[in-house]
Amino acid sequence: AQKVTQAQTEISVVEKEDVTLDCVYETRDTTYYLFWYKQPPSGELVFLIRRNSFDEQNEISGRYSWNFQKSTSSFNFTITASQVVDSAVYFCALSEPARGSYIPTFGRGTSLIVHP
Amino acid sequence: DAGVTQSPTHLIKTRGQQVTLRCSPKSGHDTVSWYQQALGQGPQFIFQYYEEEERQRGNFPDRFSGHQFPNYSSELNVNALLLGDSALYLCASSLSRQGRLADTQYFGPGTRLTVL
Numbered sequence: 001a002q003k004v005t006q007a008q009t010e011i012s013v014v015e016k017e018d019v020t021l022d023c024v025y026e027t028r029d030t031t032y033y034l035f036w037y038k039q040p041p042s043g044e045l046v047f048l049i050r051r052n053s054f055d056e057q058n059e060i061s062g063r064y065s066w067n068f069q070k071s072t073s074s075f076n077f078t079i080t081a082s083q084v085v086d087s088a089v090y091f092c093a094l095s096e097p098a099r100g101s102y103i104p105t106f107g108r109g110t111s112l113i114v115h116p
Numbered sequence: 117d118a119g120v121t122q123s124p125t126h127l128i129k130t131r132g133q134q135v136t137l138r139c140s141p142k143s144g145h146d147t148v149s150w151y152q153q154a155l156g157q158g159p160q161f162i163f164q165y166y167e168e169e170e171r172q173r174g175n176f177p178d179r180f181s182g183h184q185f186p187n188y189s190s191e192l193n194v195n196a197l198l199l200g201d202s203a204l205y206l207c208a209s210s211l212s213r214q215g216r217l218a219d220t221q222y223f224g225p226g227t228r229l230t231v232l
Contacts, residue, residue, distance in 0.1 A: 093158075
């Protein structure tokens with residue numbers, strides 16, 4: 001079973017639309033970390049956010065917001081008023097303790113295409 | 117502040133050959149992790165180096181080996197290349213502090229390896 005599931009393979013929206021990228025994770029640990037990364041066509045993974053398992057506060061950063069719900073094991077990412085520059089592949093990742101180190105496990109990614 | 121750098125950007129090899137990829141971590145970081153990202157997939161963890169030793173390893177054969185130097189830079193070596201080794205190889209750096217090994221990983225732009 002996948003530890004991180006991003007069920008949406010590809011999402012296509014028109015500029016200025018709001019879009020939510022889903023992420024569902026699976027873990028037995030009580031301490032863990034969740035991340036979102038953005039991968040534009042250039043290939044570099046750009047860190048967006050990190051959230052630890054004890055902090056369920058939602059986060060807002062400009063047009064980006066994240067909704068962390070432990071009850072449903074979800075960590076969804078919303079882009080408000082999308083722009084063409086938001087076009088990229090977005091990865092959700094789960095980091096659990098293993099042999100003293102936390103190595104993130106990535107989902108398969110959601111490709112977001114924003115049309116002008 | 118220099119980010120994570122990788123070289124070369126692109127590489128073309130033939131089956132059976134050997135390849136060495138290089139990574140310099142973000143300034144102030146001491147831990148380097150390597151990932152393989154096949155087309156349309158999320159990054160898969162290969163191994164992590166800290167204090168010049170391999171600290172953790174993912175599910176990759178011994179053909180994949182690495183090294184970390186005293187200046188924290190790292191190399192990834194792949195022997196006896198297979199067609200299936202064609203992928204984007206990403207390096208990530210982080211800071212391992214005593215008792216806290218869950219720091220955020222920051223990624224480089226990657227090396228795209230093509231095996232013919």
